[in-house]
Amino acid sequence: MKKAKNKPLIRQIIKNKECYLMLLPFMLLFIVFTIIPVIMTVPMAFTDFDMVNSEFVGFSNFYNLFLSDKIFIDSIKTTLIFALVTGPVSYVLCFLLAWMINELPPVLKTIFTLIFYAPSIAGVYTMWQLIFSGDAYGYLNSLLFNLGIITSPVQWMTDSRYILGVVIIVQLWISLGAGFLAMRAGFQNIDKSQYEAAAIEGIRTRWQELIYITIPSMAPQMLFAAVMQIVSSFAAGTVAQNLVGFPSTDYKAHTVMTHAFDYTWVRYEIGYSAAICMILFAVMYIANRFVSRFFGKYIDGEA
Amino acid sequence: MSDINVKKLKASNKQAGKKIGGTVFIFIVLFIIGLFMIFPIYLAVVMSIKPVEELFVFPPKLYTLNPTLDNFRDMFDSLGNMWVPFSRYLFNSLLVTSAVTVGQCFICAMAAFVLAKGRFPGNKLINSIIVISLLYQSNVIYIMQYIIISELGMINTYRALILPSIASPMSLFLLKQSISNTPDAMIEAAKVDGANMFTICWKIVMPNQKPALMTVVIFAFQSAWSIQGGSLVYNEALKTLPTVVMQAAASGISRAGVAMAAAVFMLIPPVLIFTAAQKNVIETMAHSGIKE
Secondary structure, rough: OOHHOOOHHHHHHHHHHHHHHHHHHHHHHHHHHHHHHHHHHHOOOOOOOOOOOEEEEHHHHHOOOHHHHHHHHHHHHHHHHHHHHHHHHHHHHHHHHHHHOOOOOHHHHHHHHHHHHHHHHHHOOHHHHHHOOOOOOOHHHHHHHHHHOOOOOOOOOOOOHHHHHHHHHHHHOOOOHHHHHHHHHHHHHOOOOHHHHHHHHOOHHHHHHHHHHHHHHHHHHHHHHHHHHHHHHHHHOHHHHHEOOOEOOOOOOHHHHHHHHHHHHHHOOOOHHHHHHHHHHHHHHHHHHHHHHHHHHOOOOOO | OOHHHHHHHHHHHHHHHHHHHHHHHHHHHHHHHHHHHHHHHHHHHHHHHHOOOHHHOOOOOOOOOOEEEOOHHHHHHHOOOOOOOHHHHHHHHHHHHHHHHHHHHHHHHHHHHHHHHOOOHHHHHHHHHHHHHOOOOOHHHHHHHHHHHHHHOOOOOOOHHHHHOOHHHHHHHHHHHOOOOOHHHHHHHHHOOOOOHHHHHHHHHHHHHHHHHHHHHHHHHHHHHHOOOOOOOOOOHHOOOHHHHHHHOOOOOOHHHHHHHHHHHHHHHHHHHHHHHHHHHHHHHOEEEEEO
16 A cells, blocks of 8 residues: 555556546446536526526525525424434334344245335325325224224324324335345345354354344445435435425425425526525535444444 | 364254244234335225225225226226327337346446445545435436436437436445455455456456345336436337326326326336345355355
């Protein structure tokens, strides 16, 4: 490593030309379709772009967001509550379920993985509207009715006390996606002989196996799942919009992403929307630093 | 020597006893959570096979006495009434999906290997840019992507549907994380034997990365299968299945039933791919124990 540092940059690049060549197709497409669009959105946040006109307005979008947009401030609160509940809960669920599934025989492994993963790809979360339906015929209401817990139907999706809870449940239901599958793959990649070796050395319980073998060898996948979890919990909004309406009663399920959606596709105030997304990015970036620092001790080269 | 074997045997016997009890317990817990997970999907399937007159029955029933494929027939009928034959949409979807899936696996796997194991100037920078791009969620990006695609003159081509989805930072990040577990010694040994990076990537590293690769296949297939094109293609003959299935779902008298039929129908291919990929992983992992 020390030797490499002393070499001039150009020689290092030539020495690694194979690496660059293998990276080239990805980087080419990535730069054109992701990096450039992302960079283009940054200056947008300082304009009042509305699809037709665009004028530089300095930081005024940001002033307006924090000083006069009360709905935005509320949406930050909603997003934080939402993310701090769904993020960790879903993450722990992903891990525990992936681990439990791993203990089962092969056929059951496939079946259970599919059952837990299916909600995230099925696109049928509107079915929850039948369950949470506000009349006495909604499945949940009629169940609680029969059990004698309630005497009049509860307006799950319009009563401001319950909206966020309903959205959180549905989001959790849908959230066993990329992170969950990555963890399943991680478990499948653990070398079985490590467990045999550990059994001789006195590791007996599944709990001990988990702490001393499983988690250390899964750390990279766990970091991946954590990043995906940050993205899906902070940038959530679509589920709430389709489920409890847009805008929801008293803006109870109005997340930052919903706010950005509103300004992009309803009001066409793109500049303002770009500023909203920028703030959301800052929050997610901080969360990511926190998470990678935590996993950094297991993975070298990361921190 | 034999002492160790006896010890090992005892340990594994003891574990086996505990394991059966534990496995049953785990099965019961997973089964209960599984019921909760599958219930809404079950409702969707029931709704898709309910006859029209039962759709409006109150209270809604959890089952149907007269299952029918009417909703599916209605969906295919309205698909048949489009300007372009159904088979064309199916072909478009299969073309786009397979191009994206194969391209994404191939290109992301190579890049992930290099980023995980190569030591070259710029490596760290690229790695952090990829994570940052995952974190930067903005619906304004779609507008910018549209501008770029149209600047490149790709509007109304298959390329507009395929190329933007190939370089997926998510797939790359997952593969890179998974490859980082591969012992360096294995790669160094291959280098000593004179293998170049490309050979090491495909002959040595990737065969051990089946679970991660198959996961990427599932992600790629599923995201590509749902590509709608939206404003990127306006030529009817280039549109994909989801675009027209959604249109069909929004028509007809028993909309809710047809919409669910559409959702159930679109779910079938991803589920098949998922099952095939999982089976592949479990089979290969049962046979290979080569690591370290």
